Amino acid sequence: MRADAQRNRESILKAARTMVGKHGTEASLRGIARDAGVGLGTLYRHFPNRDELLQEILRSNFDELAEKARILVSSENPLEALENWMDEVAASTSEFQGLAASMIEKRMDPQSPLHASCSSLKQSGDALVRRAQQAKRLRADIDGADIISLVSAIAWLADLEGLKPTRRKRLLNLLMEGLKE
Amino acid sequence: MRADAQRNRESILKAARTMVGKHGTEASLRGIARDAGVGLGTLYRHFPNRDELLQEILRSNFDELAEKARILVSSENPLEALENWMDEVAASTSEFQGLAASMIEKRMDPQSPLHASCSSLKQSGDALVRRAQQAKRLRADIDGADIISLVSAIAWLADLEGLKPTRRKRLLNLLMEGLKE
DNA sequence: ACCTGAACACCGTTCAAGT
DNA sequence: ACCTGAACACCGTTCAAGT
Numbered sequence: 001m002r003a004d005a006q007r008n009r010e011s012i013l014k015a016a017r018t019m020v021g022k023h024g025t026e027a028s029l030r031g032i033a034r035d036a037g038v039g040l041g042t043l044y045r046h047f048p049n050r051d052e053l054l055q056e057i058l059r060s061n062f063d064e065l066a067e068k069a070r071i072l073v074s075s076e077n078p079l080e081a082l083e084n085w086m087d088e089v090a091a092s093t094s095e096f097q098g099l100a101a102s103m104i105e106k107r108m109d110p111q112s113p114l115h116a117s118c119s120s121l122k123q124s125g126d127a128l129v130r131r132a133q134q135a136k137r138l139r140a141d142i143d144g145a146d147i148i149s150l151v152s153a154i155a156w157l158a159d160l161e162g163l164k165p166t167r168r169k170r171l172l173n174l175l176m177e178g179l180k181e
Numbered sequence: 182m183r184a185d186a187q188r189n190r191e192s193i194l195k196a197a198r199t200m201v202g203k204h205g206t207e208a209s210l211r212g213i214a215r216d217a218g219v220g221l222g223t224l225y226r227h228f229p230n231r232d233e234l235l236q237e238i239l240r241s242n243f244d245e246l247a248e249k250a251r252i253l254v255s256s257e258n259p260l261e262a263l264e265n266w267m268d269e270v271a272a273s274t275s276e277f278q279g280l281a282a283s284m285i286e287k288r289m290d291p292q293s294p295l296h297a298s299c300s301s302l303k304q305s306g307d308a309l310v311r312r313a314q315q316a317k318r319l320r321a322d323i324d325g326a327d328i329i330s331l332v333s334a335i336a337w338l339a340d341l342e343g344l345k346p347t348r349r350k351r352l353l354n355l356l357m358e359g360l361k362e
Numbered sequence: 363a364c365c366t367g368a369a370c371a372c373c374g375t376t377c378a379a380g381t
Numbered sequence: 382a383c384c385t386g387a388a389c390a391c392c393g394t395t396c397a398a399g400t
Contacts, residue, residue, distance in 0.1 A: 005364060029393065039366040044394070101282070104341045149342065150352075153334040160285045161330065171331075178358030186383060210374065220385040225375070 009046050011036040016053055024097030025054060051106060055113040058099075061092050062117045069124035079137040082128040083176050086151045089121070090168055093155035100156035104149070122148050139181050150175060190227050192217040197234055205278030206235060232287060236294040239280075242273050243298045250305035260318040263309040264357050267332045270302070271349055274336035281337035285330070303329050320362050331356060 001009075015036035019027040029050065033043040047053040068088055075081035093100050106114040126144035133140055154175065158168045182190075196217035200208040210231065214224040228234040249269055256262035274281050287295040307325035314321055335356065339349045 002363065008365085028391085030391085040394085041367070041396080042365055045364075050393090101341070104338070108342070149338055153338050156337060157285070157330055157334050160282070161289070174359040175356065176359065178355040178360075183382065189384085209372085211372085221375085222377080222386075223384055226383075231374090 005046075008036070008038050008042055012038060012043055012046055012053075013056060017057055020054070020057060020096055025050075025099050025102045029053075051102075051112045051114050054102065055117060058096075058114075058117065061095075062121060065089055065092060065121060066124050069128060073127050073131060078128070078132040078135045079176075079180070082125075082132050082138065082147075083172065085125070085128055086147065086154075086176075087169060087172055089125075089148075089151045090155040090158060090172065091165065093152065094158040094163075094168070097159055100152045100159055104152050104156075107148070118148065133181075136181055139179055142179055186227075189217070189219050189223055193219060193224055193227055193234075194237060198238055201235070201238060201277055206231075206280050206283045210234075232283075232293045232295050235283065236298060239277075239295075239298065242276075243302060246270055246273060246302060247305050250309060254308050254312060259309070259313040259316045260357075260361070263306075263313050263319065263328075264353065266306070266309055267328065267335075267357075268350060268353055270306075270329075270332045271336040271339060271353065272346065274333065275339040275344075275349070278340055281333045281340055285333050285337075288329070299329065314362075317362050320360055323360055 012032065016027075016032045019032045019035060023031075029043060030040060032053075033040045036043070043053075047056070065085075065088060069085055072081040072085050093103065103114065103118055106112040107118045109115055122144040124144075125147040129138060129142060129144055129147060132138035133142075151172075154168060154171050157163060157171065163171075193213065197208075197213045200213045200216060204212075210224060211221060213234075214221045217224070224234075228237070246266075246269060250266055253262040253266050274284065284295065284299055287293040288299045290296055303325040305325075306328040310319060310323060310325055310328060313319035314323075332353075335349060335352050338344060338352065344352075
């Protein structure tokens with residue numbers, strides 16, 4: 001990649017991060033290009049669609065969550081481990097306005113670059129789910145997909161209602177009661 | 182109201198109903214005016230903002246739900262009554278794409294005409310909640326607002342993931358496990 | 363190779379001009 | 382009283398023309 005192209009790419013990502021942080025996942029792409037000091041076509045050259053740009057912004061978040069799952073999978077209390085992880089996912093997802101909705105919407109669409117991130121997130125969840133089920137602490141008819149759906153729903157509420165972390169945890173707690181074996 | 186104005190109002194509502202049914206609560210107002218065979222300004226004269234139009238479309242739905250609650254409140258099984266009502270709300274809400282989100286978003290905003298509908302919905306829920314709590318079947322730390330939030334979250338999932346009614350009911354069931362006393 | 367911005371087809375909202 | 386549509390300020394997306 002040419003040096004100027006590299007510079008542009010970075011400006012776009014920087015502008016996008018602050019813009020999405022402020023206005024959510026539906027932030028204006030025009031506005032991002034403007035803030036980045038770059039032509040609109042340049043943004044499209046680097047990121048052919050909105051999801052491609054989002055994916056890049058969210059990559060580190062997803063990586064962190066996968067890492068957390070890897071650590072928690074060897075925890076001594078599998079149910080608590082799952083619940084902790086779910087809270088992390090909810091917190092991380094409600095960080096950007098509209099992200100919960102984007103995730104659920106793109107989950108079925110294999111074309112979207114968010115699809116890959118979501119399914120790897122689902123896999124991280126699957127491992128924690130299996131452990132909790134083996135310990136007979138979690139209902140057997142649950143899988144990672146259920147977990148992502150439910151946690152997204154909580155993140156969505158937290159996002160829209162501006163829930164404080166404590167209330168978010170309470171909702172999660174309520175939900176876990178229903179998932180216990 | 183002048184006869185032609187009355188006619189226009191009805192054309193707008195008719196067009197809006199089919200448009201919102203097809204494209205969700207964010208359907209184009211321009212498109213609605215076009216389909217109604219009416220100038221864009223006429224739509225705005227009758228409905229100064231989107232919520233005012235939505236409220237009119239949804240009024241009958243809300244009324245039905247209030248009526249259902251009134252009947253269910255004297256049911257012999259209060260917990261089951263609450264669950265049935267919640268399923269009705271979820272079904273009715275996921276009928277229009279984006280409605281769950283609109284309801285939660287506008288719930289805090291006393292300006293919005295949807296606010297009134299939501300708070301009367303909350304009151305319907307409150308009665309059912311109290312009954313279930315008096316029968317010691319429902320946790321004491323729950324109120325109608327929690328119920329609306331949770332049911333909206335389920336409706337939102339049902340909407341976005343295209344859930345079949347059976348899966349929606351399963352989610353609701355899971356949730357109720359957590360709410361039981 | 364890469365960048366630019368005009369062009370196109372859309373929005374929501376307002377308001378002067380018309381009947 | 383009521384209706385109309387042009388005007389304004391925005392979108393996302395594409396692509397010919399420029400370096």
